[in-house]
Amino acid sequence: MATSRDELFCKLAIRQGAWTQEEAVLFLQHYRLDGQGQRFGEWAAQQGAIDANLAARIENAINQRVEGHVQDNRKRVPAVGAQGSTASPGAKRTTRRLRRGGAGSGLDFNRHPVQSTIYVACGVIAIGLLFYIVFLFQKQDVPTPVPQVADSSENGTANSGSSATTTSQAAQQAPTFSSEELKAMSNRIQMSITDARSYLRDGKTPIGLKGLMRVREELGGDGLPEELLGKIDAEIAELSTIVAEIYAELLEELMEARAAKNAEDIQDLLSEIESSCGTAFRARAEKEGS
Known part of the structure; x- marks a missing residue:
């Protein structure tokens, strides 16, 4: 039972x-x-x-x-407090x-x-989980030590300083970029190249060239990945060559206009040099063509 x-x-x-x-x-x-x-x-x-x-x-x-x-049938033990004053000792x-x-x-x-x-x-x-969580929060990557260059020469203090700086800079790792960042930078460079070519067709090459240089600096300058850096530097070099060739042709025409003492042609050519090559080239042309 x-x-x-x-x-x-x-x-x-x-x-x-x-x-x-x-x-x-x-x-x-x-x-x-x-x-x-x-x-x-x-x-x-x-x-x-x-x-x-x-x-x-x-x-x-x-x-x-x-x-x-x-x-x-078993002998039951009375519940505690249930018997009141009749409970056994x-x-x-x-x-x-x-x-x-x-x-x-x-x-x-x-x-x-x-x-x-x-x-x-x-x-x-619970205690084990707590220690594990604390371990995860305290876990940090060990920084890469920067090598120090000691100079034992008595008179080589200045050389030692420059050598240590160069070594420290060389020890710094090149920045790493994710695939999404590389894609975004590549798209931006390509858009700036397209704009620069458009300005070249409109005779406003300096605007496109400045835009390329600005994008290069904003994306990290010399710290850009090698492929992207080579791409934008090659475009800048090509546009700079085109500007130099345009300036040489316009300067020759300017010198002929000055030889003919045609003031109107002179002003037109100076304006075209400024538009196609930039204000620095106009100032140069005013000196060279005189």
Whole structure:
């Protein structure tokens, strides 16, 4: 009868959502080992495995199901405080021990082995996770050491300083770019080249040339990837060559206009030099063509 009653208690506890099937089997095994002398519900409540009120309701439901109060053949230990002033001296001593134990940390491996084991396991796991998270936040890349150049010469202080600076600069790694950054830089360079060619067709080459130089500096100057740097430098060099050729042709025409003393042609040619080659070339032409 006791075995079937205990199993019925487990089924009702699972149905109430207090336990899972695995927990019920585990608690029943522990009860059969060291819970003799108590009803299974009372033992589970004392272990903290189930709420005492819920255990009492399940016990009452079992009593009603078997149609009457079932007397257990085992000698039952009176519940703590349930007998009032009629409790035996042993029960009173047990009550005092329970009250003293209740003021502690709540972990009692003798009275609550299952619950205490679960609490300790959860605490160990939580501490392990905390240390792992702290380790991840503190983990940093080790910086690359910069080599130092020592000068043993008494009169070589200035040379040592320049040598150390050169070595430090050489030790610095070239900047790295992601594929998205490389694609964006390549597109911007190509757009600036297209604009410069358009200005060349309109006779405003200096504007396009300045735009290329500005883009080169904004993208990092000499720190650009080798392929992109070679592309934009080649375009700048080509436009500079074209500007020089245009200037040479216009300067020759300017000198002829000045020889003919044609003031109108002179001003037109100077304006064309400024538009096609830039203000610096106009100032140069005013000196060279005179």
